[in-house]
């Protein structure tokens with residue numbers, strides 16, 4: 216389950232930043248996860264719940280995940296679509312000019328603490 220090690224890395228990034236800023240309790244962590252990122256948000260949340268346990272810095276923290284659908288756009292004819300089943304060949308004109316506009320995100324958007 217790679218969400219577990221991923222979540223561990225996220226918490227390490229936040230931990231380093233919190234240490235630099237003198238933050239001793241994190242209240243909220245915000246992430247964006249794209250549907251093409253091969254990350255399953257409920258598994259991330261589950262990993263967060265386990266990793267948070269017994270860790271004073273994250274004991275009161277909540278995790279907010281914004282999920283981004285796959286959005287594609289054809290540069291040849293202007294067709295665009297949204298959804299996990301989006302193809303990489305344009306269904307309108309058949310061109311191999313379809314660009315992924317969103318869905319590949321995997322970012323830590325920020326966190327709050329004191």
Ligand SMILES: [Zn+2]
Pocket residue numbers: 289290291292293294305306307308309310
């Ligand atoms: Zn097209």
